[in-house]
Amino acid sequence: MDNDLEKRIDAEIKLEDFPSSFRHIVNALGVPAAIELAKASGGLTQYVPKYDQLSAPARDRLILQEFTGFNFRELAIKYNLSEIWVRQIVDKDSAAKARQEYLKNQTGLDFGGEGQAS
Numbered sequence: 001m002d003n004d005l006e007k008r009i010d011a012e013i014k015l016e017d018f019p020s021s022f023r024h025i026v027n028a029l030g031v032p033a034a035i036e037l038a039k040a041s042g043g044l045t046q047y048v049p050k051y052d053q054l055s056a057p058a059r060d061r062l063i064l065q066e067f068t069g070f071n072f073r074e075l076a077i078k079y080n081l082s083e084i085w086v087r088q089i090v091d092k093d094s095a096a097k098a099r100q101e102y103l104k105n106q107t108g109l110d111f112g113g114e115g116q117a118s
Contacts, residue, residue: 010035060089 013035018026026034063075067090076083 060093063089064093 010032013031015023015026015031018034022034025037029037059079063079063086066075066078072083072086072090075081076086079086
């Protein structure tokens with residue numbers, strides 16, 4: 001289809017042209033973005049993550065940026081988490097950093113040709 005014609009058709013699409021089961025998404029995104037979504041993945045069954053699942057990694061990064069070594073309680077209150085949960089986030093990050101450091105310091109076995117049969 002001609003690009004100009006497609007733009008004219010897109011401009012004519014209204015909220016009521018979308019299936020009623022999709023209108024809450026159109027209301028959240030706006031008609032132009034919903035049209036682009038339909039073009040990109042229309043007809044496909046796709047999983048849309050819950051906001052909590054989507055936002056948890058970003059929240060955890062913010063917690064780690066704000067962590068001073070002693071402010072578990074303050075971060076728990078600020079992010080509406082238990083103090084234990086904040087400790088787990090920090091511990092998980094510390095373990096990951098320790099593993100990265102360990103792997104970085106490992107060297108491969110290199111015998112420089114010694115002990116090889118000729």
